[in-house]
Amino acid sequence: MNDSLILICRCEDVTLEEIKEAFNKGFKDIESLRRHLNIGTGPCQGKTCIPLLEKTLAQLSGKNEIETISTRPPESPVPFGVFIKRGKKE
Amino acid sequence: MREINIHPILQFSHGKELKFTFDGKTMKAYEGETVAMALYRSGIDIFSESPKLHRPRGMFCAIGKCSSCMMRVNGIPNVRTCILPVREEMVVEKHEGFGKLPDYIEKFAEPFEINKEVAIIGSGPAGLSAAITFKEFGIKALIIEENPQLGGQLIKQTHKFFGSEKEKAGTRGFEIARDLIKNIENSSIDYITNSTAFAIDENKIGVFRNNQYMKIYTKYLLIATGAAEKMIPFPGNDIPGVFGAGAAQTLMNVFGIKPGRSVLMIGAGNVGLIVSYQLLQAGIEVKAVVEAMPTIGGYFVHAAKLRRFGVPILTSTTIKEVRGNLRVEKAITISIDKKFKEIPGTEIEWNVDTVCLSTGLIPSVNLLAQAGCKLKYVTSLGGFVPVRNKDFQTTNKNIFVAGDVTGIEEASTAILEGHIAALAILEKMGLKTKKLKIESIKNLNNLRGSPFSKKIIEGLKEVECE
Numbered sequence: 001m002n003d004s005l006i007l008i009c010r011c012e013d014v015t016l017e018e019i020k021e022a023f024n025k026g027f028k029d030i031e032s033l034r035r036h037l038n039i040g041t042g043p044c045q046g047k048t049c050i051p052l053l054e055k056t057l058a059q060l061s062g063k064n065e066i067e068t069i070s071t072r073p074p075e076s077p078v079p080f081g082v083f084i085k086r087g088k089k090e
Numbered sequence: 091m092r093e094i095n096i097h098p099i100l101q102f103s104h105g106k107e108l109k110f111t112f113d114g115k116t117m118k119a120y121e122g123e124t125v126a127m128a129l130y131r132s133g134i135d136i137f138s139e140s141p142k143l144h145r146p147r148g149m150f151c152a153i154g155k156c157s158s159c160m161m162r163v164n165g166i167p168n169v170r171t172c173i174l175p176v177r178e179e180m181v182v183e184k185h186e187g188f189g190k191l192p193d194y195i196e197k198f199a200e201p202f203e204i205n206k207e208v209a210i211i212g213s214g215p216a217g218l219s220a221a222i223t224f225k226e227f228g229i230k231a232l233i234i235e236e237n238p239q240l241g242g243q244l245i246k247q248t249h250k251f252f253g254s255e256k257e258k259a260g261t262r263g264f265e266i267a268r269d270l271i272k273n274i275e276n277s278s279i280d281y282i283t284n285s286t287a288f289a290i291d292e293n294k295i296g297v298f299r300n301n302q303y304m305k306i307y308t309k310y311l312l313i314a315t316g317a318a319e320k321m322i323p324f325p326g327n328d329i330p331g332v333f334g335a336g337a338a339q340t341l342m343n344v345f346g347i348k349p350g351r352s353v354l355m356i357g358a359g360n361v362g363l364i365v366s367y368q369l370l371q372a373g374i375e376v377k378a379v380v381e382a383m384p385t386i387g388g389y390f391v392h393a394a395k396l397r398r399f400g401v402p403i404l405t406s407t408t409i410k411e412v413r414g415n416l417r418v419e420k421a422i423t424i425s426i427d428k429k430f431k432e433i434p435g436t437e438i439e440w441n442v443d444t445v446c447l448s449t450g451l452i453p454s455v456n457l458l459a460q461a462g463c464k465l466k467y468v469t470s471l472g473g474f475v476p477v478r479n480k481d482f483q484t485t486n487k488n489i490f491v492a493g494d495v496t497g498i499e500e501a502s503t504a505i506l507e508g509h510i511a512a513l514a515i516l517e518k519m520g521l522k523t524k525k526l527k528i529e530s531i532k533n534l535n536n537l538r539g540s541p542f543s544k545k546i547i548e549g550l551k552e553v554e555c556e
Contacts, residue, residue, distance in 0.1 A: 005325035005411075010150075011157050013142035016323055043168045043188075044157030048150075048321050051452050051473055056323070066467045068474055071459040073289030073296060076154070076236070077168040081198040082303035 009049035011042020023060050030069055043077045091133045092348040094372050099248050102346035110180040125171035125182055126159045127345045135330040135417045137161050141187035146416055148330030152337035154236050155318035161185050165192040175238045201303040206232045209295060209306055211287045212314035214242020215501045216493025218270040219508035220312050221279050227516050233281035234297055241267040242316055244501050246343040249364050251502060263501060290461040310488050310515045313458055317451035317494040325411045331418030335365040335448035342372045350444030354421045355379040356409050362448035363392035370399055377440050380407040380423050412445055421445050453495045461486050470549035471497030477553050480531055481514035482507060490515055499546060506534045
């Protein structure tokens with residue numbers, strides 16, 4: 001199978017091939033992979049890719065345990081402007 | 091262009107015509123329609139170019155959960171166009187990579203705060219049922235919904251529900267939703283749509299609405315955020331025309347738009363079977379349904395309906411690859427053995443422009459994770475789900491859950507769970523709801539009485555605490 005055409009993270013364009021390469025280099029857990037490949041750090045905040053990555057990692061490591069990421073706000077994209085109070089501008 | 095003109099169950103009435111621009115071209119939309127739907131109706135498949143590999147991207151989930159439909163709207167990048175209603179003279183542009191920042195500073199309204207005794211995030215069957223229960227006891231809850239319409243995914247279910255009469259068996263899903271919504275609209279229950287809850291911090295919810303930041307302080311919170319479509323890995327899984335099966339339903343059954351001309355369905359669980367039949371009803375060709383397991387996962391009646399239309403259901407078969415430049419042009423499936431190993435030489439090529447994935451749903455637990463509620467991975471419930479007690483109270487004492495976010499099940503169970511969670515919150519407020527609550531918990535257990543629910547019951551044992 002052509003792993004370079006299998007998209008795991010759509011936001012950050014991370015393929016299965018890249019994940020396998022990174023895993024073999026020693027990035028064996030979700031948090032390190034996230035820092036190394038930016039997987040799960042795009043606009044959707046890992047809603048599509050992290051579950052896929054969890055399974056992929058379980059397969060690669062042969063471990064049954066599924067680990068996940070910590071999530072922080074915002075859960076969905078929000079324009080930064082909404083946090084600015086009108087009075088402070090201009 | 092992709093209009094559904096005749097439908098055996100649904101009648102589509104369009105709102106007034108609006109005009110907006112897409113990359114400088116004038117486009118047509120109907121009032122009430124979202125940007126992504128209007129574009130797709132006009133034959134636009136590609137909404138963005140991916141950031142590093144420069145691949146074309148289109149819609150995938152169509153309910154605001156993935157990021158595939160993001161575009162630049164009125165200068166603001168990363169806007170989820172599948173849930174954003176079109177406004178007259180809106181300026182929509184295709185995204186390149188992560189998008190460009192606005193050329194000018196958009197005026198945002200000043201943030202404001204409100205207090206509410208109870209807030210409900212999500213207006214699917216669980217959320218609506220809870221709101222109605224609160225109303226019956228004289229408590230006004232606030233419903234927060236990120237889609238333009240109330241009703242969650244129930245508004246697109248055209249099939250009749252199973253179960254007992256009490257749980258609305260024999261009624262079509264969208265009719266159940268219509269009744270629930272009518273009940274909400276005719277009473278004084280507060281609800282806000284097009285409003286995204288994006289943060290939870292203790293008793294505070296951050297909501298984005300109308301270019302404004304709303305802080306909602308609440309004593310009790312019910313999270314009924316439902317679930318998202320599961321993606322699976324195969325070459326070409328990001329090509330426009332690869333949809334979640336639910337997205338196909340949204341297109342057809344909510345907006346009257348054909349998702350494609352010919353479809354290959356991946357997964358023969360109930361969702362795969364039901365959506366395949368609904369595609370046929372919308373006048374779309376379904377080439378086949380493929381299922382990796384050796385047996386069909388869904389109910390026999392649904393499979394039988396498809397067979398009557400001559401749609402083959404191929405078990406022990408998986409998707410090998412999807413090909414296409416700007417849109418799906420071809421799908422290749424392959425037989426697999428008992429160990430899920432591909433059997434060389436068994437490939438089949440399908441000339442389809444659409445591939446639908448009905449390979450499962452994942453509970454949308456992100457807000458619960460933010461709130462510090464304990465989660466646990468349970469395969470039979472769809473992934474990480476909140477640990478909770480029989481009252482649907484999470485490990486965060488003031489946060490309750492109901493519906494698919496607690497584990498993937500049916501709309502009928504979601505309605506009951508919303509009811510029970512609301513009764514439990516009312517009980518904490520000091521109202522006498524205990525008897526009714528216990529009775530409702532009993533009803534919920536009865537609803538799970540069939541052998542189909544065996545795995546669910548096993549899974550629940552792992553997450554239910556005292």
